Amino acid sequence: MTVNSQLLDAFLKCPTKCWLRSVGEQITDKSCGQCARARNELYAAAEIHRLIARTDPGGHVTSLGAEDLKRGKWRLATDVRAKTQSLESHIYAVECLRSARRSNHTEFVPIRFIPAKKVGKDAKLLLAFDALALSEVLGQEVRQGRIIHGDNHAMLNVRTSALALELQQHITKIDALLSSPSAPNLMLIAHCAECEFQTRCRQKALENDDLSLLSGMTEKERQKLHHKGIFTVTQLSYTFPNGQKTGTR
Numbered sequence: 001m002t003v004n005s006q007l008l009d010a011f012l013k014c015p016t017k018c019w020l021r022s023v024g025e026q027i028t029d030k031s032c033g034q035c036a037r038a039r040n041e042l043y044a045a046a047e048i049h050r051l052i053a054r055t056d057p058g059g060h061v062t063s064l065g066a067e068d069l070k071r072g073k074w075r076l077a078t079d080v081r082a083k084t085q086s087l088e089s090h091i092y093a094v095e096c097l098r099s100a101r102r103s104n105h106t107e108f109v110p111i112r113f114i115p116a117k118k119v120g121k122d123a124k125l126l127l128a129f130d131a132l133a134l135s136e137v138l139g140q141e142v143r144q145g146r147i148i149h150g151d152n153h154a155m156l157n158v159r160t161s162a163l164a165l166e167l168q169q170h171i172t173k174i175d176a177l178l179s180s181p182s183a184p185n186l187m188l189i190a191h192c193a194e195c196e197f198q199t200r201c202r203q204k205a206l207e208n209d210d211l212s213l214l215s216g217m218t219e220k221e222r223q224k225l226h227h228k229g230i231f232t233v234t235q236l237s238y239t240f241p242n243g244q245k246t247g248t249r
Contacts, residue, residue: 004089065081065083084136109142128145
């Protein structure tokens with residue numbers, strides 16, 4: 001299966017979410033995450049409009065395939081689709097930087113838009129994925145990208161080449177995940193509160209009496225219990241003195 005930026009985004013939050021999206025699992029909580037997605041889209045649209053307004057007339061192109069980007073003289077491309085046999089990314093914007101010293105040298109810079117004031121690691125990895133997909137389509141290395149974020153339109157330049165190894169490790173894990181006919185081991189996490197599959201996963205966790213129902217337990221603690229042969233809340237309860245209770249999510 002082709003790995004796209006939506007699957008990578010889901011994987012960085014939760015492997016189960018990534019697998020469920022890949023198989024087209026029915027969404028159980030349509031309202032979850034909708035506000036965040038709407039905010040992201042509105043922010044991106046406003047920032048793209050601002051960039052277009054600052055671009056010289058004739059310097060903006062839109063809805064191009066990445067293979068067409070080397071053609072014509074443009075400065076800003078929006079709504080770019082970069083697709084190969086194994087990767088696919090919808091890139092909101094790409095800036096074209098032409099060298100004043102080397103007439104035949106052109107650098108392409110993918111741009112992402114984040115409403116938040118602070119930029120996390122996931123956003124940088126998604127930008128690195130845009131750069132990787134773009135570089136494979138163009139046939140030239142894309143070494144850097146840019147994130148515009150926050151109400152003050154702050155710009156963060158990211159050396160995407162420095163994230164290449166970590167990104168490839170994630171892609172390899174996603175490939176293995178998507179090749180599996182069954183979902184990965186379920187584990188409730190903080191992201192569940194904003195996930196479109198939260199009802200589905202919580203029901204599964206209740207059916208399995210899964211340890212991740214215990215909100216105060218870390219993954220490391222769960223793994224230690226697994227090594228001891230303890231996989232359910234009920235099994236764990238037998239290890240406590242009579243009357244002591246455990247808290248669930």
